[in-house]
Amino acid sequence: MNNPVQLKKILVVEDESDIQTIVKITLETLTDFEIEVCDSGKKALFNAKTFSPDLILLDVMLPDMDGPTVLASLQKEPQTKLIPVIFMTAKVQPQDILHYKNIGAIGIIPKPFDPMTLPATIRNIWKGSHG
Amino acid sequence: MVDQSALFAEKMMLLKKEFKANLPGKIDTITKKWQNLQNLEWDWNLFEEIYISIHKLSGASGTYGFSKVSEIASKIENIMRAALENKKILNSKTMKQIESSMQELIQYSNDC
DSSP states (O other), X not given: OOOOOOOOEEEEEOOOHHHHHHHHHHHHHHOOOEEEEESSHHHHHHHHHHTOXXXXXXXXXXXXXXXXXXXXXXXXXXXXXXXXXXXXXXXXOHHHHHHHHHTTXXXXXXXXXXXXXXXXXXXXXXXXXXX | OOOHHHHHHHHHHHHHHHHHHHHHHHHHHHHHHHHHHHHSSOXXXXXXXXXXXXXXXXXXXXXXXXXXXXXXXXXXXXXXXXXXXXXOOOOHHHHXXXXXXXHHXXXXXXXX
């Protein structure tokens, strides 16, 4: 099914400042996406409403709640339930990928990642999900 | 017209330089906590705190191109995760393995 939604705004949810910085600089330098970053699950739920991103890059291990809990909370809210989520996580096993997709993530970006290929990775996951 | 790839390469070089400069301090913080864990009564909260720091170090150092640091941190992370999942206090052999990997981390962060 084709979806007319264009990828323009991305909310990055990551508490590790070095990763947060590299994701932000990479996407702001190599793409035209509008980027907003935050560092906790609580802020992610707030910013998902105020920033209205087309996509959320969500770290699995956050200080206040884990990524799957944030995703479940997003899915409960009418305003945020349709926002696609890509998990960013280290040590991802095939069964984790299956689990994250089963709970609604459109893709997984394993850490560490190559910053140079990050925009293409995001676009490919987006295309795979949106036709 | 600005060449975005060249601009990105320049920004990355500066970021890597900064990351490298901060690396010994990050590792020093982790190893001090590890020493505290060994010197005090076993504390799962402190253990989990060290695990999270090692997990972050593994992901960040690999992303910034310090693959050896990431690899060593990942080795420690795997051992610690298994202990956390099973809530099993590490035996002296495993503690020594981690201690040795921590020393490797210190060495690589100073040499890289």
